[in-house]
Amino acid sequence: MARVLVxxxxxxxxxxxxxxxxxxxxxxxxxGSGALALGSVEDGGLPQLVVFDVLMPxxxxxxxxxxxxxxxxDLPAIALTVLWSSADIARVRDAGAVYLPKPSNxxxxxxxxxxxxxxxxAEPGGRR
Numbered sequence: 001m002a003r004v005l006v007x008x009x010x011x012x013x014x015x016x017x018x019x020x021x022x023x024x025x026x027x028x029x030x031x032g033s034g035a036l037a038l039g040s041v042e043d044g045g046l047p048q049l050v051v052f053d054v055l056m057p058x059x060x061x062x063x064x065x066x067x068x069x070x071x072x073x074d075l076p077a078i079a080l081t082v083l084w085s086s087a088d089i090a091r092v093r094d095a096g097a098v099y100l101p102k103p104s105n106x107x108x109x110x111x112x113x114x115x116x117x118x119x120x121x122a123e124p125g126g127r128r
Contacts, residue, residue, distance in 0.1 A: 001025040002117050005047040007037040007064065008080070009056040013102070017051055017080065020106035021113065034059030038067055046072050049116055051109070053102075054081040054092065062095050069096070076116040080104060 004026045008014045014030045021028045029044065031037050033056055041047070050068060052061040059067075065077050077097035081088070084101055092099040098112055 001027065002048040002113075003027045003029070004113070005037060005040065005050045006030040006052075007032075007034065007050065007056070007061065008053040009033060010053070013053070013080075016106075017109065020109055021051075023106070024110055024114070026113070033057065034061060034064030034067075037064050041068060041071070046075065049076045049078070049113060051078045051080055051113075052097075054079050054083055054088070062091060062097075065095055065097060076119070078109070078112055078116070080109065 001024060004021050006014055006017050006028055008017070009032050011032065014032065018028045018030050029040055029047065031040050035058055050065065052064060054061040061079060068075055078100055079092040079097045080100045080102055081092070082102045089099050098116065100109060100112060
């Protein structure tokens with residue numbers, strides 16, 4: 001399956017998301033901050049998809065995604081966040097990510113992951 005990067009400062013949320021994604025056989029790397037995500041990519045290469053929280057200390061998820069997209073502008077991304085205002089949702093979508101609210105459920109997240117990956121991701125880094 002795919003290599004997926006999960007970025008959230010809440011370890012419980014990360015554990016839950018990692019478990020959901022591993023059900024489908026994904027190779028999941030999880031980290032607790034945007035800076036750690038960038039380091040992970042530097043060390044291990046780009047994932048095929050990233051699931052991230054928007055609100056994190058230090059670098060927020062949208063900024064982190066911007067840095068990742070400098071390496072691969074086509075990297076599929078899902079923002080899993082407690083933000084819910086129309087302005088917040090627009091900000092996520094303007095960044096080119098799919099918006100999913102917290103709390104979410106595993107079936108919904110797994111469905112979106114499958115849809116994004118089947119949209120043409122052929123190799124690590126999201127290249128089509």
